[in-house]
Amino acid sequence: MLSVYLYENSTEIYNLEPLGNSEEKVVVICPHPMAADSLRSRISDPSRAEVITISKFSSDLLNKIDEEIILKRKADLLGQLATIWKKKLSDYAADSFFDSFNLFTELRGYSLDFEMIKEVLPSYDEAIQKSLPIYWMYFEQLGIVDEHKANEILSHHLKIGISEEVETTYLFWGFNHINSGQIDFINSLAIRNKVIIPFPKEVFKQTRPGDWIRWFKADELREELTEFKRDVKSYFFPKKRLAQKLKEILDVEEVEQIVLAEKKVTLDSCLEVSVLPTHFRTTADLFSAYTKRAIDEIESVVGEGIECEELISCVKSKVAFELSKNIEEKNFRLIKVYSSLLKIITDYKALSDDNEFIKFYDVQVVREIISLNLPRDYFAPISNLEKKISILGLNELESSEDVESIFLLTDAYQGVKKGGSKYQEDIMKFLSSLGPIQRPELEFLMVREKFRELLDKGKIIFCIQEGLVESDRSWSEFFRGVEFLREEIFTPKVETFRNVLETEGRSFDQKVSASKLQTYIDCPKKFFYTYLERKEIDASNSKDLRPNEIGSLEHEVIEKYFDKVRNWDEGVLRETVSEVYKKFVEENRKLLSEVKEKISLYEIYNYSENGVKYILNILENMVGSEVSFEAFLADKEFVSGRIDCIIKFEDKFIILDFKRSGFSIPSKGEIEKYSKIQLPFYLKHFGGEIQDVLFWGFVNLSNTEESLLIHGGHELGKDFMERVGLGVKTRKSAFDDLNLWFSEYCEFEDEVIEELKKETLWRANPSKDDVCTFCSVSNLCTRGSV
Ligand code: SF4
CATH class of the missing domain: 1.10.10 (Arc Repressor Mutant, subunit A)
Incomplete structure (x- = not known):
């Protein structure tokens, strides 16, 4: 028997109220370990409930049915x-x-x-x-047998009956979505068992016929929505001033719990609010920098293609080299990454003779596999202090305690979004006849309902970035019915801040470049140490070429090539590579080993060839166009910088930046949201009008097919992109109305430059998780060393 239990408050579930009597025991099935852990800690009578994850439950059952079945990951x-x-x-x-x-x-x-x-x-x-x-x-x-096939097998056996199956009560708790195969499985489980699916009543009233919960037999509910109204004491702060405001608030308020407006809290967001000893648990990114390094190495070894055996022995030698170091110098994380790569490549080779020879494509596959295979790690600070403030994200609201709390909201947090679907409308229509479609709005409503439970307890105050709720549709909807009671803190005018790294008081009054502005957006402290008091470690080494040195050489080769010819000529490219390289090593007194030199020249030649052919293709298809490299920005009075490549066709422009790999190319979303501003900065200062830009973007020299090109928002730009064989993506984006996006960018840039010119505090305030990972001054900064 299956029933949907509509609850008004989660405590009904923690008290096991949906069960028939106070003796009845239950197996609670949760979507993931985090949900299971938080439920275990909340359940009022743990002796009555066994809590497990759905994957453990399914694999145990599968094993019972047939232990020969191998579930493929x-x-x-x-x-x-x-x-x-x-x-x-x-x-x-x-x-x-x-x-x-x-x-x-x-x-x-x-x-x-x-x-x-x-x-x-x-x-x-x-x-x-x-x-x-x-x-x-x-x-x-x-x-x-993948997870979906496993559901089918389980459903089949549950329908016909599994030997020694004992009638049990199951409760499915914490699911934001259930797919069609899982629905069949749960319904089959309910044939001989009691299955209960709790669901928040207020959210149920707002569900649509195709939502997953409606695929289970649930009684219609003909009740009106209950009106939600709460007053909440609220502090507001200007953009990027959260840490300062929080410190002031904690001087006047007792707080035992912090809730961040992030779905999943990150290490950076926790550290940003770490004003007192805090307790939290976030995923720790222990391997990504090493994985990137190892994959980059493999890419340069693979080049145009390599025998798999040769690659395996190359990785083996890297493992052996790391292992041969003294214990203090051994890099265990790198050893772990190399060893995983070795196993993945060996297994990949064993799959087929076709994998005996490895190319760039195979390296991308290996990259994806290793990202799935490396262990998931967590970071939790250890402290012996008794008073600790817990930090939670929106996905962990079930773990929240009934204590005085503060909710923090800044525009840097990834909150819950109300709209959007990854499918086109016609596909969605068809798929909805087969099973429930994951609907972001439903997840939004479920999170909001849990948040409202927190508000109902009356022990929460808000600390919100000024203007954010009004300007963001999702947040306005999230806070529907909430009255913000504005609270001010009066502090003496002269404030003293602890100045640990002596970044205060200095200001920046020089010209701004794209990289300077980007660094400031990434983190003010990083800017300080990179541009005001240069502490960047110069890793230059006469026996190596640094990645940026190789990148500059590739740019130079492409430029010099076009000084000589405007058609494809392998001999000219070889000659140019050799001239540029020779001049560079002489001037910079480099003395590379023969192998390193070979590898570097191999990359420089291949990547430059890709760049040259890419530009040639555009020039050949746009007859009469002119190309210039390293073009100075026009606003020389105010800004500095040069654009890698500008192509002028009649009175129109194409603006391109060369990157060595896809890793350094920002995502479209990052550009849309101005978190990566290099190209928007060029568009503003290149000396022409935005309407005259046909298209612009980043050319990936390692694989030009993976370049990121954005059309100028008008048909002409799309036509020209198609004419030169560059696919135009149809996904909707902010760039569809380029003029609007660009004018908002210009306002944003003006504001950030103004802020930069006034800046004197240079706080450690990284905009994203990975900023500290790749920060060249992290060794000076306590944030970066965590
Ligand atoms: S380590 Fe992080 S917080 Fe410190 S300066 Fe670098 S980016 Fe900023």
Whole structure:
């Protein structure tokens, strides 16, 4: 028997109220370990409830049915399907493989019957249309059991009955979404057991017929929405002044718990509010910098292609080299990364003869697999102080204590978003006939409901960035019914701040460049040590070329090549590479080993070739255009900097920046939100009008197909991009109305420059998690050393 239990407050679940009597025991199934942990700590009578995750429950049951069944993990499937792609579909871009893989795993959540799914294929590109039937057939023929197939097997056996099955009460708790296969599984479980699915009553009133909860048999609820109204004492602070405001608030308020407006708290966001001993748990990114380093090394070894055996021995020698160091010098994280890579590459090779030879595409596959395979680590500060403030995110509201709390909201936090769907409307319509579609608004309503429970307790105050709620649709909706009672703190005019690293008092009065502005946006303290009191460690070494040195050499080669010819000529490129390289090593007194020199020259030649061919393609398709490199920005009075490449076609422009790899290219979203400003800065200062820019973006010299190009928001730009064979993405973006986006950017830039010119405090305030990871002055800064 299955029932949906509509609750008004989560405490009903913690007190096990949905159960029939006070003796009844229950198995509670949660979506992930975090939900299970928080429920265990809240349940009023733990002796009556066994709490487990759904993956543990399914794999135990699967094992009971047939211990021979091997459930394949996502990382294994990725390697297998990548090999199939290479065999049959390698004419398409490597990116398309990853898109097709993700879509494949998603669609299997709707149905395992390909005949049903194939209806959506015409809405996707050719690569997807060709690849998905092949993947499906491969799974069928080899009888591969992924999580979706496992659900089907479990449903089947539960329907016919599993031997020694004892009637049990199950409660499914904490799910934001349940897919079609899981619905079938839960319904089958309910044939011989009692299954209860609790769901917040107020949210249920706002659900739509296609939402996952409505796929279970639930009684209609004909009640009006209950009006929500609460007054909350609220402090406000200007942008980027959270830490300062929080310190003032904590001088006048007793707070035992901090709730951040982040879905998942990050180490940086916790450290930013770490004004007192705090207690929190965040994921720790222990391996990403080393993984990037190791993959970059592999990329440069692989170049145009390499025998897999040769690559394996290269990685083995790297492991051996690290292991041969003294214990104090051994880099254990790097050893872990190299060893994982070794296993992944060896397993990948064993999949097929096609993997005996490794190319750039295979390295991307290995990169994805290692990111799935490396251990998930957590960071939790240890302190023996009794008084500690807990920090939670919006996804952990269930773990919140009934104590005095403060809710912090800044524009840097990733809150819950109300709208958006990853599917086009027609696909969504079709898929909704097969199973529930994940709807961000439903998740939004569920989080808001939990947050409202917190407000109901009356023990929370707010600390909110000025103007943010009014300007953000999702936050305005999140706080519907909340009255902010503005509270001020009166402090003496002269404030004294503890000046640990003596960054205060100095100001910046020089010209601004894109990189300076970016550094300031990334972190004021980093700016101080990079530009005002240069403490950056110069890692220059006569026996090596640094990545930025190799990048500059590649830029120079491309420029010098076009000084000589404007058509493809391999001999000219070889000659240019050799001239530029020779001059550089002489001037900089570099003495590289033969192997290192070979590897560097190999990259410089190949990446420059990619750049040259990319530019040539544009020039050939836009007859009469002129190209210039290292062009100075026009506003020389106020700003400094040069643009890698400007192509002028009649009175129109194309603005390009060269990058050595995709890693240094920002995402479209980061540019849209002005968190990466290099190119918007160029657009503002290049000396022309935005309407005259046909397209602009970053050219990825390692793989030009993975460049990021943005059209000028008008048909002409799109036409020209298509004319030179650069695909135009159809996804909606802020760039569709480029003029509006750009005028808002200009205002943003003016404000940040004004702020920079007035800055005297230079606080450690990194804008994102990874800013500290790659900060060259992190060794001077307590934030960075954590
Ligand atoms: S380590 Fe982080 S907080 Fe410190 S200066 Fe660098 S970016 Fe800023």
